Amino acid sequence: MPDRYAVIGNPVAHSRSPWIHAEFARQTKQDLTYEAILAPLDGFARAVDAFREAGGKGMNVTLPFKQEAFDLSGVRTPRAEQAGAVNTLTFEGQRILGDNTDGIGLIRDLEENLEFTLDGRRVLLLGAGGAARGVLLPLLSRGVGRLVIANRTVSRAEALAGIARAAGFEAVAARGYGALSGEAFDLVINSTSVSLAGGLPPLPPGVFAPGALAYEMAYGMGTTPFLRFARENGAARIADGLGMLVEQAAESFQVWRGIRPATQPVIRKLAAELPPLD
Numbered sequence: 001m002p003d004r005y006a007v008i009g010n011p012v013a014h015s016r017s018p019w020i021h022a023e024f025a026r027q028t029k030q031d032l033t034y035e036a037i038l039a040p041l042d043g044f045a046r047a048v049d050a051f052r053e054a055g056g057k058g059m060n061v062t063l064p065f066k067q068e069a070f071d072l073s074g075v076r077t078p079r080a081e082q083a084g085a086v087n088t089l090t091f092e093g094q095r096i097l098g099d100n101t102d103g104i105g106l107i108r109d110l111e112e113n114l115e116f117t118l119d120g121r122r123v124l125l126l127g128a129g130g131a132a133r134g135v136l137l138p139l140l141s142r143g144v145g146r147l148v149i150a151n152r153t154v155s156r157a158e159a160l161a162g163i164a165r166a167a168g169f170e171a172v173a174a175r176g177y178g179a180l181s182g183e184a185f186d187l188v189i190n191s192t193s194v195s196l197a198g199g200l201p202p203l204p205p206g207v208f209a210p211g212a213l214a215y216e217m218a219y220g221m222g223t224t225p226f227l228r229f230a231r232e233n234g235a236a237r238i239a240d241g242l243g244m245l246v247e248q249a250a251e252s253f254q255v256w257r258g259i260r261p262a263t264q265p266v267i268r269k270l271a272a273e274l275p276p277l278d
């Protein structure tokens with residue numbers, strides 16, 4: 001019997017994870033299945049238990065359950081603790097191990113796929129939700145020179161800056177969008193969910209330093225309003241979150257199977273099926 005894995009979320013039908021993990025399994029010749037499980041909004045723990053009792057070995061967790069997965073995990077990795085959320089569950093007997101691979105997924109996409117050096121750079125992180133928290137300390141631990149978190153609800157940005165300072169990172173500031181004028185950044189990451197609704201965070205045009213990379217965490221939407229705005233206002237390069245998605249999946253695959261799949265062919269294949277960044 002092949003080992004069973006799944007992604008669990010609500011909604012989950014749109015998830016590319018089953019396709020990505022099937023590619024990884026083919027490439028690495030691992031005998032496994034990977035399915036998508038729709039959990040009722042009030043039935044996450046029950047759905048996890050049912051999968052585990054049926055012999056499941058591990059799960060990826062997507063919206064809106066990453067916090068609940070954190071609470072359900074009996075043992076958590078340091079990076080899950082830092083993120084305050086779990087996207088990777090591993091079942092070992094009765095133990096549930098919680099991990100978070102989103103942060104390393106973004107770092108690998110930036111450094112390895114996009115060849116962007118984070119050390120010493122000025123970074124603007126838009127948004128202060130779960131995705132922002134998951135990437136905050138991984139970014140800072142790569143030596144970024146300065147990191148500004150901008151959010152509609154400024155208190156949430158301040159809370160994230162507080163987490164960073166408590167972890168020993170001083171070069172962090174929190175702002176409302178209105179207070180961004182006059183600052184320029186080498187990397188601007190949009191971790192808000194505004195793009196999913198076809199919108200744009202209210203950015204001043206001068207935030208992109210010469211040579212800047214604009215990174216949209218959402219994926220599969222072609223050139224979003226944020227990426228278009230970036231291109232029109234001086235960003236030299238644009239990227240979406242497809243690489244991050246595949247890299248976080250590869251890290252989960254490695255946690256479960258102890259083998260690292262090659263990601264670039266999978267990113268290329270998936271990108272060819274999605275609306276292009278024009």
Ligand code: NDP
Nearest residue numbers: 127128129130131132152153191192193217218241244245
């Ligand atoms: P959350 O719901 O936790 O956070 C949403 C953020 O968007 C908050 O900062 C919120 O601000 C902001 N926001 C929402 N609406 C508006 C608006 N109208 N104007 C300004 N700001 C707004 O979502 P997540 O952090 O979990 O996810 C965010 C994005 O990241 C999604 O697009 C998701 O698809 C993507 N993502 C991509 C991954 C990948 O692998 N590529 C992995 C994880 C996430 P406020 O605090 O003021 O409400």
